[in-house]
Amino acid sequence: MIQAEELTKIYEMGDSEVRALNGASFTIDNGEMVAIMGPSGSGKSTLMSIIGCLDVPTGGTYRLDGVAVEHMDEGKLAEIRGRKIGFVFQQFNLLARTSALENVMLPLTYAGFSGKERNLRAMRALERVGLGDRTHHTPSELSGGQQQRVAIARALVNEPAILLADEPTGALDSKTGVEIMELFQSLHRDSGQTVILVTHDSYVARHTDRIIKLSDGRIVSDEVNYHPITAGAPRPEEVLA
């Protein structure tokens, strides 16, 4: 569960300062599937990095599962990232020349699991995303969609509290993008996984149950989406802004 209160983030750029976040408050419960939307420069990347414990806010409080993280040092933040957050990136960020299995094992290595346990968990995660037969392929031997599935398996392998995806379909064609959205919806529906999608694409956002819109570092709307799109349904011709 995420509790954010009056989050601010100020970047010093020489003499001037940039307020990337300007008092954002919200709560996300366990098992929710939420989209954080906004145009570039709205502060959504900054918000994502704070939710993901990659950075700490300048002001306000941020509690992850009841633990305040805003004053934690780098080592503690790394530990929390490893245990509670699963990241999925637009560019997949897989290690080159490294097998799918080893890529998925990476978070477990840092978390200090034994070799046997790592293997077992990584295999399970790869099977969960439908790549049980591609474990020894390297990223260059996999399609874009398969690479993103490996990345999702890597995010899931630590059984994180939050799956945090940053434009996960941004580098994929629309058909593959739909497959990836199907996977997120299935993780949410079948396993009760908390999923947070960060996107600028309202069509992608409408696959979730709740849409938080950001503009100029403030939350401008936070609404329940009563009729989420089921991935795989035909995409309408015109995209709503």
Added chain:
Amino acid sequence: MLFSENFKIALRALRANKMRSLLTILGIVIGVATVVALLSIGKGATASITSQIQSNGSNLLTISPGRQQRGMAVSGQSRQASYLYYSDYQLLQRSLSTNITAIVPSYQSSYVVKYGDQSFNINVTGVTEAYKDVHTYKVAEGRYVSDGDNKSEAFVAVLGSQTANDLFGGLSPIGKMISINGIKFEVVGVLESKGSSGFGSSDDAIFVPLDTGYDKLFGATATYNDKKIVNNISVSVGTTEAMDTVSAQIEFLLRRAHKLASSDQLDFNVLSQADLLSTLSSVTQTLTIFLGAIAGISLLVGGIGIMNIMLVSVTERTKEIGLRKAVGATKNQILTQFLIETMTLSLLGGIVGILLGVGIAAIFSATGLIASVVTADSIVLAFTFALLIGVFFGIYPAFRAANLHPMVALRYE
């Protein structure tokens, strides 16, 4: 995270850029190989000089002219040349009796020596019969200079093995006439080889009777104030324990003969083989350290090469570092990863370098150019140095990697 995993990551990263890794390692390889080879050659030179000196017979005292100089010469004292005289030898011969095996004077000068159309500049040494045994020469063919030769002032010469080879090729020189400074001498013997030391070969020599030399060959340069001079006097002492006593007796006798007051500085030196050894080994040791230091500089340059490549590597892999941090890697884990990568480079270079260095040393030994001795400590030294280079030049790039902000690193293009 285990060392073996970091090592695996390091090997994978190095394999990814094979050519670059190879060239980087090459810098360390050359550095370490140079250290090992030069230290081995230095040690080899020390060993061969030591064995050369020891082959001259133990318990040998060598008296040579010259003031012992400590620091600068004292200005009041005139720096006039000092000499040892033939009369000094006669005095010692008369006065020393107990514990003495032999006393041998010698005078040495360089002359043009000719046989047929061959002509060389060779050191000609005037000696007595005992010289051979005191300096542990062995006769290969014919005989050595005898006391009878000295008495009769015979024109006979004994050749060192090198000289015999130079002048006569493979032929036997016995009975042949050679010309030394235009004077005919009959070759009566050839010596066995003693091998070369760092300071010229003792096989490149000609021996003639000392008395023949004084009267017919050396001329006026071998006298001072109408007294015959010698280059040095060797005293072979019976036991090691008697060395100090004999040395003191010699100093006492010669001080009186040279009319020196007890406060005056000696105008001659009495050196034992041990003294000579320690003097020469301090010289070769300095030389070895000097060579090692030069080789160390090349190792340093190799280390800078490693640092350069690791900095490039950190920049190239910024995104990877960001990802590793995102999935839970701590600062220390990133630091360790890159440090191990650098150390893998330097250790691989170290191992290959040691093999190459030992190989070079072996080649030098095999060709007989310079004797070399590979010792465990020079290998350990080179290896440790390579390791330290790895740590020293790896720490900065590793710090750069570890201190990257995860968000900034992830967004790096």
